[in-house]
Amino acid sequence: YLMKSNGLYYRPEQTGEDIKPDIWISEYFEIIAETNDGDGFGWGLLIRWWDRDGRMHEWSIPKRMVHGEGKDIAGDLEDAGLNCSIAATRLLRQLIASVRTIIRLRCVDRAGWHRTDDGHAFILPGGFTIGGGRRSVVFQSSRATVGREFTPGGTLADWQKQVAAYAVGNSRLALFLSAAFAGPLLDIMGEQSG
Incomplete structure (x- = not known):
């Protein structure tokens, strides 16, 4: 896999004299951390990207989703402004399943107070986190757009x-x-x- 300024690519193995071109998978995104629930379950991958309007998005993708329909992951990313190749959804799932990072964050799947190694953190339904432990915990959901219904609605x-x-x-x-x-x-x- 290669991450270029214009997106994620898969480089096929080159055999013989046939040169196979890189396969475009998605627009550019950053891999932030691997996540789990602190007890060794609920593993995920936290990624960050910017949509075409310049808004930043983050999603902790549950790794169990890679074994379901690949279009679910790619479809949610598309819905949140990250363009993905329809033909390469299997390659996207394969990357999510296989990537490893040294950074680990605790994931939770519900809003409210959560205890972390760095203190307590309060997670709002949209994933916004406050409190002393806010940097070590992340909201993980099977939808990239979860929490949109809890956005501010006025001044x-x-x-x-x-x-x-x-x-x-x-x-x-x-x-x-x-x-x-x-x-x-x-x-x-x-x-x-x-």
Whole structure:
């Protein structure tokens, strides 16, 4: 395999006088780390790429997916802006299955608080991570686009005007709004969860 500035290629074995051209597999991406759940299961490969609009994407691809339909991996990458060859999906799966890195990250498959060697980390549904252990844990899903439904939908000013304003003098609403912020703030305040 070769990673060039314009993408990933497979170089076929050259035999005889026939020179076989490199096979284009996908646009350029970076391999960041191998992932696992900390107990030796749930292995994956964390990759990063930029779509045609310049937005960065990351996906921790579960390695178990390479044994399913190859179009699932390539299709999700396409959906998130990484162009892949239809004819070379088997080669893409083979690379994901065989690549090894020295960098290892812990993967989790659910949002919430997680304990890491570097401290606690709170993972939001879209994969955004906060807390002391945020650099050693990554969200792993069978979909590259997971969490898009949890993206911000407005501004702070909109939230203050359309939601928070109704909590003034309304103790129940103030309590429930506060509860929504409790999870991410527990570690910052040095409090236990539970």
